[in-house]
Amino acid sequence: MSNPTSQKLTFLELIVKYKIEIPIIQRDYAQGRKGKEELRKNFLGALHNAITNEVPLELDFVYGSVKDEVLQPLDGQQRLTTLFLLHYYIATKENKLGKVKELLTKFTYETRSSSREFCYELVNKGIGMNDILNPSELIIDSSWFFLSWKKDPTIKSMLTMLDSIHQEFQNGTDLWDKLNNISFQYIELENFGLSDDLYIKMNARGKALTEFENFKAKFEQYISGNEWESETKTTDTFSHKIDTTWTDLFWKYRNNENLFDDSFLNFFRTMAVINYALIGDIKSDKFRIDLDLLRDNTKEISFNQYVELGCIDLEYFQIIKAVLDQLSHNDNPKIFLKAYVNEKTLFKGTIQNDFGYADLVIMFSLYKYLALEEKVITENLTNWIRIIRNLVEGTRPYLFNNTTEFANSLRSVNELLKYRNSIVEHFANSQLVNLSGFIGEQLNEEKQKAKLILQSEEWKKAIIEIENHKYFNGQIGFLLDWCKEEDKPNLDLFKKYAEKSEAIFGDIGLNNFDNYLFERALLATGDYLLKKGQNYSFLVDKDRDISWKRLLRDNNDKRKVLKSLFDSINTTYLNQDLRTVIGNFNDKGDWRYHFIKHPEIFKQCDKNKLIRWIDEKDILLLGSSTTAGYHSEYYSYSLYLDLKGKIDNAKYNPQQGKENPKTFTFVKNKEYAVSFEQGKYRIAGIDPVPVFDNQNEVVDFLEKLLKS
Numbered sequence: 001m002s003n004p005t006s007q008k009l010t011f012l013e014l015i016v017k018y019k020i021e022i023p024i025i026q027r028d029y030a031q032g033r034k035g036k037e038e039l040r041k042n043f044l045g046a047l048h049n050a051i052t053n054e055v056p057l058e059l060d061f062v063y064g065s066v067k068d069e070v071l072q073p074l075d076g077q078q079r080l081t082t083l084f085l086l087h088y089y090i091a092t093k094e095n096k097l098g099k100v101k102e103l104l105t106k107f108t109y110e111t112r113s114s115s116r117e118f119c120y121e122l123v124n125k126g127i128g129m130n131d132i133l134n135p136s137e138l139i140i141d142s143s144w145f146f147l148s149w150k151k152d153p154t155i156k157s158m159l160t161m162l163d164s165i166h167q168e169f170q171n172g173t174d175l176w177d178k179l180n181n182i183s184f185q186y187i188e189l190e191n192f193g194l195s196d197d198l199y200i201k202m203n204a205r206g207k208a209l210t211e212f213e214n215f216k217a218k219f220e221q222y223i224s225g226n227e228w229e230s231e232t233k234t235t236d237t238f239s240h241k242i243d244t245t246w247t248d249l250f251w252k253y254r255n256n257e258n259l260f261d262d263s264f265l266n267f268f269r270t271m272a273v274i275n276y277a278l279i280g281d282i283k284s285d286k287f288r289i290d291l292d293l294l295r296d297n298t299k300e301i302s303f304n305q306y307v308e309l310g311c312i313d314l315e316y317f318q319i320i321k322a323v324l325d326q327l328s329h330n331d332n333p334k335i336f337l338k339a340y341v342n343e344k345t346l347f348k349g350t351i352q353n354d355f356g357y358a359d360l361v362i363m364f365s366l367y368k369y370l371a372l373e374e375k376v377i378t379e380n381l382t383n384w385i386r387i388i389r390n391l392v393e394g395t396r397p398y399l400f401n402n403t404t405e406f407a408n409s410l411r412s413v414n415e416l417l418k419y420r421n422s423i424v425e426h427f428a429n430s431q432l433v434n435l436s437g438f439i440g441e442q443l444n445e446e447k448q449k450a451k452l453i454l455q456s457e458e459w460k461k462a463i464i465e466i467e468n469h470k471y472f473n474g475q476i477g478f479l480l481d482w483c484k485e486e487d488k489p490n491l492d493l494f495k496k497y498a499e500k501s502e503a504i505f506g507d508i509g510l511n512n513f514d515n516y517l518f519e520r521a522l523l524a525t526g527d528y529l530l531k532k533g534q535n536y537s538f539l540v541d542k543d544r545d546i547s548w549k550r551l552l553r554d555n556n557d558k559r560k561v562l563k564s565l566f567d568s569i570n571t572t573y574l575n576q577d578l579r580t581v582i583g584n585f586n587d588k589g590d591w592r593y594h595f596i597k598h599p600e601i602f603k604q605c606d607k608n609k610l611i612r613w614i615d616e617k618d619i620l621l622l623g624s625s626t627t628a629g630y631h632s633e634y635y636s637y638s639l640y641l642d643l644k645g646k647i648d649n650a651k652y653n654p655q656q657g658k659e660n661p662k663t664f665t666f667v668k669n670k671e672y673a674v675s676f677e678q679g680k681y682r683i684a685g686i687d688p689v690p691v692f693d694n695q696n697e698v699v700d701f702l703e704k705l706l707k708s
Contacts, residue, residue: 032157212261322371357406390474394442409437509541515599526561594638633662640664
């Protein structure tokens with residue numbers, strides 16, 4: 001290969017020959033940045049001297065690669081941009097822009113669409129010079145200028161430079177022809193095999209290295225110093241892959257500036273979180289502080305800090321490299337099922353470093369598996385991810401609350417990895433009774449399912465199908481309990497209960513039953529309400545303490561109520577069977593009676609369907625989680641529902657504060673207020689106030705009052 005030769009050119013001579021395009025990989029225009037005042041002053045002073053005193057000035061070398069008559073500068077971007085702005089300013093000032101507009105539009109930026117559009121609009125629409133205002137003020141005030149462009153660092157820098165040029169050259173005259181006193185040595189690198197890697201490494205005169213670039217450079221030095229790749233061929237090295245094959249993986253996650261540095265850095269940071277959680281001293285206060293620091297994206301961490309924390313060691317490096325290799329293989333089949341984990345969501349959370357503890361455990365279980373397997377067998381990985389998914393999701397509402405619980409679960413998964421390709425057999429046959437970081441109920445469930453899955457393909461199919469119901473999400477212990485006959489699981493019973501479960505529960509929770517049909521039928525079967533604080537709930541789809549999932553999980557008398565209802569219904573006639581259960585409940589002395597007969601009562605409860613149940617004669621319908629908010633009294637409200645169709649002006653009055661009486665009022669010559677207090681119905685507005693023990697008595701009295 002022959003050495004390239006240089007030629008002396010002016011900016012106009014270069015732009016006549018080529019379109020000049022600053023490539024995406026180059027950094028922003030920097031000479032107008034804050035902190036570069038002295039550089040601007042010196043450089044513009046030299047340019048001013050060359051033009052006004054006609055003293056030739058040569059600006060060193062400009063390197064570039066040409067393809068299809070488009071020049072992409074490798075070195076010289078900053079000087080070329082300043083010369084473009086200087087030519088634009090003088091052409092505008094001396095009314096020559098119309099003659100050179102076509103030439104100047106050949107200068108463009110590809111780093112951002114905003115930078116490119118700004119250069120085009122600046123030349124084609126431009127501004128009129130003004131002795132009072134700076135060019136930047138005139139430009140920003142122009143109709144073609146978008147205010148959002150003020151956030152573009154290249155545009156901000158250009159505006160600053162134009163103002164500096166204006167200060168330096170505003171008093172000069174007849175300067176255009178004298179611009180030829182400024183030249184440079186141009187070298188075309190057509191034979192040098194110019195690459196993006198070379199662009200990145202030759203960053204002289206550009207802006208300061210980013211946090212990621214510093215991290216990457218020091219990481220490469222650390223790898224080399226520890227000889228972690230001493231026998232690796234060049235194309236397999238960390239340094240090569242991070243600039244080539246791995247870049248493709250992150251490219252789709254670039255930001256509006258076509259940069260993906262933060263994504264790369266966050267990937268390394270998330271993996272450092274994992275490594276530190278595996279090796280740190282859990283009992284130390286420093287462990288929590290350091291782990292919180294690693295997970296806090298608002299705080300920068302230097303490479304040396306990672307090293308001091310012990311995050312970056314040989315195993316960390318090997319896992320990083322192996323995982324990125326696996327994820328970058330475009331010819332790999334889809335090696336895991338979306339029923340268990342979503343590849344895109346998992347990767348996106350990793351490169352944003354914003355996962356909660358539970359998702360970090362799932363991420364680790366997949367990525368560490370991939371790192372350990374040169375050739376992934378789909379069935380083995382699916383079995384592994386399925387069990388980890390089940391353990392994590394079953395535990396998610398109850399643990400993963402602090403760094404200790406997170407680290408314990410992570411370390412348990414790390415230990416299980418030795419059984420990764422026979423995980424079902426391990427759970428079926430081992431004497432495992434405890435798995436730190438995971439709840440015992442889910443561990444026992446997984447052991448039961450593993451034994452059944454190995455028992456027959458029919459069991460395996462039935463279990464996996466209902467497990468992947470989006471609401472159950474791997475937690476089907478209730479079905480395993482209900483399907484037992486003489487303490488042995490019965491497949492037909494399992495399928496029967498699974499079918500009913502799918503009819504009652506949808507992807508996000510309880511299916512939509514009109515008029516609270518299911519809740520009322522279940523209440524008619526038994527008291528199934530769950531407690532939260534001082535309140536009880538008719539259950540919601542998502543909550544640690546008062547959800548349907550909590551009812552399904554806990555093997556107690558409350559869950560037996562649900563099973564009893566399941567046993568009394570048929571999926572073919574589901575709604576009809578539920579109405580039959582409701583219709584068969586006729587015990588008016590039972591506190592549940594009015595809830596079962598009046599679906600409107602449920603609407604008086606807040607979104608969590610809460611009541612304050614003190615005893616059978618003291619029940620409040622809560623509009624919020626406390627009695628400080630507006631709430632109604634159960635028995636007086638049910639009476640109001642019975643009578644409102646018979647009394648035109650009946651109105652119920654919720655109150656704040658437990659002690660304030662909740663009443664319904666109506667007018668019959670005068671106003672009456674009906675309440676239920678201390679186990680008795682009372683009617684204010686009559687002297688003496690009549691008191692009644694039950695609803696039938698007060699209804700009879702009020703009907704007579706209304707007729708009188």
